Amino acid sequence: MILNVKLMFCTFVFKIMNSMQISLKLFTLIALMVGFTSFSAVRASDGEVNWMTMEEAQEKIREEPRMVFVNVYTDWCGWCRRLKNDTYSHPVIAEYLNNNFYPVNLNAEQKEPIEFRGVTYENENLGERRPAHSFAIALLQGQMSYPSVIFFDENLNLLTAIPGFRPPEGMEAVLAFFNEGVYKEDSNLDAFMSEFEGTITE
Numbered sequence: 001m002i003l004n005v006k007l008m009f010c011t012f013v014f015k016i017m018n019s020m021q022i023s024l025k026l027f028t029l030i031a032l033m034v035g036f037t038s039f040s041a042v043r044a045s046d047g048e049v050n051w052m053t054m055e056e057a058q059e060k061i062r063e064e065p066r067m068v069f070v071n072v073y074t075d076w077c078g079w080c081r082r083l084k085n086d087t088y089s090h091p092v093i094a095e096y097l098n099n100n101f102y103p104v105n106l107n108a109e110q111k112e113p114i115e116f117r118g119v120t121y122e123n124e125n126l127g128e129r130r131p132a133h134s135f136a137i138a139l140l141q142g143q144m145s146y147p148s149v150i151f152f153d154e155n156l157n158l159l160t161a162i163p164g165f166r167p168p169e170g171m172e173a174v175l176a177f178f179n180e181g182v183y184k185e186d187s188n189l190d191a192f193m194s195e196f197e198g199t200i201t202e
Helices: 002-045 054-063 078-088 091-100 134-140 168-179 189-195
Strands: 067-073 101-107 114-116 119-121 148-152 158-163
Touching: 054 067, 054 101, 054 114, 067 078, 067 134, 067 168, 078 091, 078 168, 091 101, 091 168, 101 134, 119 134, 134 148, 134 158, 168 189
Parallel strands: 067 101
Antiparallel strands: 067 148, 114 119, 148 158
8 A cells, every 4th residue: 555655656746747847848948939039139120220211201300300311222233232231231330320310211213202391303214224213313413323322411401422332331430420510610521531430340
């Protein structure tokens, strides 16, 4: 009788321990899955510029005045893709743009009209090999170089258009030049860039 009780007790304890092991494995698996999902979400947010349209930027400026940064690109432009993949994906650049500017991504050949300061701009060149939008033509003053970046002040006054690809360290200097107001005192961007010490080393 005592032996049977001991056997039953041992069996009961074994089942509990086995159940605890399964629960522990299940808990560990769930924790790993949650941790991986959270890590993936954080990584996905790294290096992402919160691009918006020109219309959205104008709405934002009414709520909180900021400078507007416009990236002008086309779908066929190889340097535009490199700027997107190498420069805008850099976490320092993405954070700088998101925190200090209203970043606008403008397809210079888009079909849709653009509303800017009460004026509607259309793409009047649809059907052509390089159908430049009238708004892009106005911003670049007819010098259709891609990629180009454009800066507006907090009152939506056009400051300048800067053509060409820039790596992350070069773009950081350009952004600082305008965000810190250096352009108001000295228009020599190249001189500023040659002395600029940013946070990006590579």
